[in-house]
Amino acid sequence: NAGVTQTPKFRVLKTGQSMTLLCAQDMNHEYMYWYRQDPGMGLRLIHYSVGEGTTAKGEVPDGYNVSRLKKQNFLLGLESAAPSQTSVYFCASSYLERTGELFFGEGSRLTVL
Amino acid sequence: AQSVTQLGSHVSVSEGALVLLRCNYSSSVPPYLFWYVQYPNQGLQLLLKYTSAATLVKGINGFEAEFKKSETSFHLTKPSAHMSDAAEYFCAATTSGTYKYIFGTGTRLKVLA
Numbered sequence: 001n002a003g004v005t006q007t008p009k010f011r012v013l014k015t016g017q018s019m020t021l022l023c024a025q026d027m028n029h030e031y032m033y034w035y036r037q038d039p040g041m042g043l044r045l046i047h048y049s050v051g052e053g054t055t056a057k058g059e060v061p062d063g064y065n066v067s068r069l070k071k072q073n074f075l076l077g078l079e080s081a082a083p084s085q086t087s088v089y090f091c092a093s094s095y096l097e098r099t100g101e102l103f104f105g106e107g108s109r110l111t112v113l
Numbered sequence: 114a115q116s117v118t119q120l121g122s123h124v125s126v127s128e129g130a131l132v133l134l135r136c137n138y139s140s141s142v143p144p145y146l147f148w149y150v151q152y153p154n155q156g157l158q159l160l161l162k163y164t165s166a167a168t169l170v171k172g173i174n175g176f177e178a179e180f181k182k183s184e185t186s187f188h189l190t191k192p193s194a195h196m197s198d199a200a201e202y203f204c205a206a207t208t209s210g211t212y213k214y215i216f217g218t219g220t221r222l223k224v225l226a
Contacts, residue, residue, distance in 0.1 A: 004156075031212055040122065042203065042218040043157075050212050058213070090156055101147055102205075102214060104156035 002026050006091050006105035013081045013112045021076040021108050023091030031094045032074040033058075033102065034066060036087040043090065049074055081112045115140045117206050119217035127225045132176075132191040134220045136204030139185065146187040147205040147214075148178055157203060163187060174198070199224045 004025045013019055023032065030051050035043040045058030047066040055066045063085060065077045074093075078085060088109050092102040120135040138144055145164050149157040161172025168180040174197075178189045187204060204217040 033214075035216075040218060043216040045213060048212060056212075092157075101159045101162055102149075102157070104149075104158070106156045107154075 004091055004093055004103050004105040006089075006108045008108060009106065010109050011111070013078075013110065015082060015112060017081050018077070018079050019081065019110075020078075021089055021091075021110075023074045023076070023093075023105060025072055025074075025091075025093040025103070027093060027103065028071070029093035029095060029103070030071075032068065033092045033094075034064070034074065034076045035090045035092065036060065037090060037107070038087050046076065046089075078110075081110075083112045086110060086112045115144070115206060115208065115215050117204050117215050117217040119202075119204050119220050121220055122218065123221050123223065125223040125225055126194045128196055129193050132189070132194045132198065132222065134189040134202050134204075134222065136178075136187045136189065136217060137185050138187060138204075138206045140206060140208060142208050142210075144206045144208050146178075146180060147207075148172065148176070148187075148189050149203045149205060151201045151203065151219075153200075160189070160202070194222075194224045196224050196226065198222060 033048040034046040044060045049068040052071040067075045088107045091105040094100045116139040118137045147162045148160040151157045161170045163180045171177045176191045201221045207214045
């Protein structure tokens with residue numbers, strides 16, 4: 001099983017460029033999440049989805065958009081990248097049961113110049 | 114509001130010594146609590162979880178944690194540190210009825226030879 005797969009793993013952007021991060025899970029999980037990880041700040045929730053066709057804002061949603069057109073995929077978009085969006089981005093998914101743990105991808109390191 | 118606090122962003126122990134990583138939570142309802150470990154350039158993986166069953170929870174790699182409601186704590190321990198335990202550890206919480214997981218800011222464990 002691949003689990004949670006993120007692409008790309010590394011990307012360098014110039015300010016103002018756009019890009020999309022793709023997260024794919026093969027565990028049939030209902031819930032999917034996008035986090036960003038910055039030194040000393042832990043993981044902060046950007047957006048999440050509780051099922052196909054649904055999305056919701058997390059703690060730090062500004063500057064990001066998401067879509068969940070298929071249950072197994074959760075896309076994170078940056079329409080106009082800013083240096084403040086330089087970070088490591090993690091996708092995670094979990095079981096429908098609410099005590100289920102999160103399964104994480106390996107991360108996508110984004111640098112915005 | 115729910116919150117998770119990890120005391121000590123960096124902890125150093127000698128190989129073979131006790132590992133103690135501290136986590137305190139704030140929640141108005143019974144929480145579900147998790148410890149995750151992150152090795153360099155990898156995603157987070159679950160060490161153990163508390164979901165209102167036994168208060169002493171055993172996880173992988175010899176780690177365990179005890180839920181203490183009176184102290185609102187969920188500290189992670191391991192009797193004897195190994196060099197391979199060097200990593201960053203995150204405490205996280207969620208509650209029934211929400212899809213959001215709140216993470217602490219992480220504790221980086223260094224194991225000295």
